[in-house]
Structure formats: structure tokens, C-alpha cells
Amino acid sequence: MRWLMGGQVYDVDKGSFRAADVAIENGRIAAVDRGAKRAPGDETVDASGLWLIPGLIDCHVHITQPTDDGDPRAAASRTDAEVALFAAAAAERTLLAGVTTIRDVGGWNYVEMAVRSAIQAGTIRGPRMFLAGRLLSITTSTADYYPGMYEVADGADAVRAAARRQLGHGADLIKVMATGAMLSSETEDSRAIQFTLEELKAAVEIARDNHKHVAAHCHALRGIHNAIDAGVDSIEHCTFADDEALRKMVAAGTALVPTLCAGEMLFRDPAAVASMPEFLRVRMAEFNDVHLATIRRAHELGVTIAMGTDAGTPGNHHGLNVQECVILARKAGMTPAESIRSATVNAARLLRQSDHLGSIDVGKHADIVALRANPLDDIDELARPTMVIKAGDVVRDDRA
Template sequence: MPTDTVLVIRGGLVFDSETRRFRAADVRSRGGVIEAVAAPGQAGDGDRTLDAAGGFVIPGLIDCHVHITSSGEAAALNTMVGEPVPVRAWKAAEHARWTLHAGVTTVRDLGAAERLNIDLAHAIDSGLIEGPRMLAAGLGVTMTGGHGHGFIAREADGPDEVREAVREQLRAGATAIKLFASGGVLTAGVDPRSPSFTRDELAAGVEEAHKAFRVVAAHAQATDGIKNAIRAGVDSIEHGVWLDDEALQLMAERGTCLVATLTAPWAMATHGAAAGVPQYMIDKSNAVLEDHARSFQAAVRAGVRVAMGTDQGTPLNRPGENAQEILRMGEHGLTPASALMAATAWAADLLRTPAGRIEAGKHADFVVLPRDPLAGLAVLAEPDAFIAVVKGGDIVRGGPRENTTGGMA
């Protein structure tokens, strides 16, 4: 696409993140950046026009926690390490395309073997393959024997080694950092209730990441691990299975964001047995399920910031099905408008990326829906029904309704 191409989206109802309502408006973008949100008919002519009549225009969705190189098949995240890297890369390219076509225009990838997520991000940026914008953590950083070791994380012990491990990810081109503050579900023999890195180790990792202006995510399920991570200054708590009152208060005070990934244990507990997910994963998922939901609801009540993240790539949590997390957040205490904000504006705030809102200066990333999501979030999870998906002013889905009014080839 020429860098100055003008796209006008005309005739739709456009989501306003301030009022959290839809209003009739046209949107003009130039070179992939939103230039103006105008009254109907007032956005001028573009090189291309997208007819959104009868549709609901929302910002492109943002998933703050994926493992996009993984298919989400029963044990893919753990077993893919044995596959040749080129095969994994071809698969990852497909996952990226499915994700984008499901309306997810930005993701944060929090761990991939061989740091394939960083190469994937570059391939997408350069236009080699189709996919969402990616912030990529490279490998996560975990303690020796900690959660994620051997597949999505590099081991390190002591503040100095954690520093080195974070610097290694930065050198490799990581645009996000992931630290493991507790055990988790997918690693055999690791208890989700046990904290892992000490506060000093976490603080060292956070310092290195923040020096480089990177956002830090902490995998944290155990209560003490969560508090260690918050006090160490991480930007988001991933999962947050066992949040007590003190943790909630700390998060609310410091603005630490919760990325709950409700879908991950739910998918394993609900469909795991039939699909052949390893039994230890199912057992651990069942053990966290109720407390996880309770903690999320408590966080919403306590006014903790939340952002959408699926942990896509975990068993039965597939690329392109990301929006199910928005529905699940809606079932666990968020209003439809808040659930939509968590998957757009609030997620962009966490990732410090100019997306997630339909306003001048933001990426021209949109999904045009056939129905009002505020009247029923389910439409977000029906990509086949989408009128269009637009990324950076490019219409990646929804060609039939596109009219070319200019001289574009």
C-alpha cells in the first residue's frame, strides 16, 4: 500500500471510547493512521472507501497474552519444541493470519521457543506474511525448574542472572518482557500455588525492562508470587488466580493491570479429557478454575484495571478464537462496554501502543461488525459474519463491500 493511501469508512456506527457508545460517523485514515472522525458524509473522498452501512465499527481487538506460534492443540505448547523450526514457522504464519482475520490486530506474545515470536513479528512488520501487530517477549524468564522452563522460558537465578536474561531478550529484539513469579498449570511437577522468583529477582528484571521502555508481564497465580510481582513494579499480572484483598488493594493503588486469561484453564477443564490433554494439566486446571473466576470478579469490584488476554496457544485455546475471552469476561462481571474496552482501549494503555481507540493519531485498525456488540458480545466471536477487518488502513477481510473510488490498482 502506498504510504499516503486514504481510506474512508463510511455509513457505519462508530465506537467512541470516551462515552463508550456508538454514534453515526465516518472515519478517514491516511497511510495507516486515523486522520479524522467526522460527521456522516463529512470525511471527504478517499483512494478507497469501505461501505460500513448497517455496521458497527470498533477498534481492532488487542490480545495481551498469546503464544501465537502454538496451535492450541492438546499439548502443542510443550511438544512443539521437538519440531523443526521451519515447520513451526510455517504453522506460526498460519496462526498469525487466522488471528488477524478474527479481528485481532495487535497481540503481545509472552514466550516462544527459539524466540520465534520475534522473527514472526519482523516477518509481519516487513509485509512478508499477514498477521497482527506483535509485541514479542522472546523467551520468558523463569527460575531454574520454574514454570515454562524447557519450552517458553529461559532459566535464571539471582538478580544478576535475571538481569542478564532480560538483557538477552532485549538484544534479540524483544519488545515486551515476561517474568515468572509463580508456578503454573502447564509444567509438570510445578505447583501453581508456589511463588517462584524472589522480589529482588523480579525487581532486577523489571528494572532492566523499564530502562529499555518495555512493558513487563508477570506470570503470577500464587498469592505471594502476585504480591512479589506487584511490589517489584510489573505492569501486568497474568492469570492472577489467587488474589487476596491485599493484592487487589496493591493493584488498584499502583495501577497494575490484570490480564486474567480466563479461557486457558476453562478450555482444559471443560474439553481437556476428550481431547487428550495430559491429565496433570486437567487436574491443575480444575484446581484453579473456581478461584480464578472468583478472583477476576473481585478485581472488577475492586476497580483493578483489566485488559484482555487469552493465553492462546495453551491446550484447546486456538488462534482466531481469541474473542471468546471477551465473552468470558462479560460473563464474570464486566459490562459489555467494559469488556470491549478491556479488549481495545485498556489493552492499548497497558501495551503503550497507539491503537485501541478510534481517534486521530491512532493506528487505522478496525473491525466492522454486523450487530451491536453492546447488545450481545457473542458477535465478536463470529469472524465469518464480520463486515470487515482493517489493519493499518488495509482491508484484510471484507473485500466484497469495498468500493474503489480512486485510481488504486
């Protein structure tokens, strides 16, 4: 048994801290107790003066995607070996930043599956991973930008087969492109519908039959409606949603994964902006404020928001994931407690992992981040973890 002694432990549901010691056994939380009795031989970690929150969960990552170059085509010709080395390093950076779980919604030739296996075997360090494999898309010129990521399927039967192929590779969810993308070819329109309602329903059918969930990339309004109507579990981006669509998400229990970092982090990185093709730069700038306003409105209307960054897009570097929580609190109208909820319990629910992840409670994985100050007072504290614990193992320790 290992004890984290003397810290302030965060209760995600109450939105408050209390003094407690945390016992960890076999990678899980065995007790959350004040002044608990320890057995001889128990190991202790001094957490006095530290603020302990659950390990954070990022529901929208592309762990195989490099972020330095503003031109998405620059990454298209990489070998799988190069991708694997990059993804392993990106996974470690992500974990050390306090993100102990990620959901990858578009990998690269299933290299991310091998990275997950190496993490599980303890060969390399990285977060828990829930993986979509390749994302499913209609025939589009953008598939040439991301040849390792796109699985083209036209028609409901082809979508069923493509979804089954992802599951065969070990996917935990199915990702579908309901509308055009932003970081896409010049001819692709983010306001265009891609998969039809029938095709989306086919993806949901296969996922449901296999106890998996579905994430739908959506910018265009009608694509958002189609995805909700098809029964997907999360809308990614949700850029052009109106009140009617957002209310429909509340009623259906559809989660929203905001990915505000995709726009916000790009414009904090001058090198990424400078190397971005002009038409993409214009597009990204044009829609960033619209996106922010939609996420703010979604929160006002009570849509469940699950934190996701789109880490892997230009300037949106792996390991800076918690900036999404900061942006949600500073620009989208959330309190710090709501922002932390989005990256813990809400994300865990979307992953169907509520019994295992998302809070510091007995029986859950001992994934814990220690901060030097109260993040409810300053959300930026999330970006300064002093200790990161995954499955009870201290993987980062800056206390000294």
C-alpha cells in the same frame, strides 16, 4: 484518502456508538466526521449498517504454541521451521478474527521475531506484535516442556543478563515467572514462589532502564505481592489473589491480564482434554472456578483489566481470542462496554501505545473491526466480524 462511509462508530470512553464517516490516510485515522466533504479520487468503503469498533488487542498470546494436543510436552521437539510455519498461520487466523494487535509473552527460539518481521514487510498477514522473546524463569523441570520458550536464570545478576539478552533479540517487554505454572511438570506447584523479590526487581530494573515493561506470571498469592512490590506492569492470571492483593494492584496501577480462556476453552475441546495427562486435567479443572471468582472480584474492586487469553495453551486456539471478551462479560461481571474496554484502551495503555492504538480517534492506527450488529446488545457479535481493517487495509471482507 480512504473513507469508511455510513457506519456506526464506537466511542470506547463513552461506551456508545454514533453515526460517522472515518477517513484513513497513510494507515492512520485522519478524520471521524459526519457528512464530511470528500475530495475527488478519494476511495470509499461502504460501511452502512455496520458497527465499527477499534481493532482488538490480546495482551497474552503464545503465537508459536500449538493448541490441538492436550500434552504440552508434545510440542517440545518441533524444529524452528515447523514452529515458524505454524506461527505464521496462527498470526493470520488471529488477525482475521479481529485481533489486530497481540502481546506475545513467551515465544520459541525467537522465531516469533521473524514472523513479526515478515508481517511488517507485508510478506505474510498478521497482527501488530509486541514480543517478550523467551520468558525468564528459575531452574525448574518445566523448562524441559518448553525448551524454546524458557530462559533459565537464577539470581539477580543472571536475571539482568537474561533480560538484556531478550532486549538484544528485539523484545518489547520482559516476562517473568513469579510463581509456578499450571501447565507444567507434575512436580511443579502453581502455589510455589519462583523468582524472589530481589530477582523480580532486577528484571524490572533492566526493563525500566530500557523503557520497556514487565509482565509477571502469577498464581500464588505471595508471588502476586512480590510482583506488585517489584513494580511490574501486569499480573498474568492472578489466580489466588485476595482482596488485599487486588486493592494493592488498584493503588499501584498494576494491570491484570485474566487469561480465563486457558481454562474455559480447554474444557470446550474434548480432544484437547482427552489427550491431556491426568494430573494436568485435574489441576486445570480444580482451579478454573477459583480463577473466575478472582477475576470477578478484581473487576468489582476496580482493578484495571487488560484482555489476554493465553492463546496457545491446549484447546485455546489462535483465532478464538475474542472469547475472552465474551467470558469476561458473561461470567466475570463485566458489561459488554467494559469487556471491550479491556481489549482496547486498557490493553493499549498496558502496551504504552495509547497514542497509537485502542480507539477510533484521529491520529491513531486505522485498526478497525466491522460488525453486523451492536456488540453492546450481544457480546457474541465480537466473534462474527464482517470486516477487519489493519492500518487502513481491508484484510477481511465478508460484506458480499
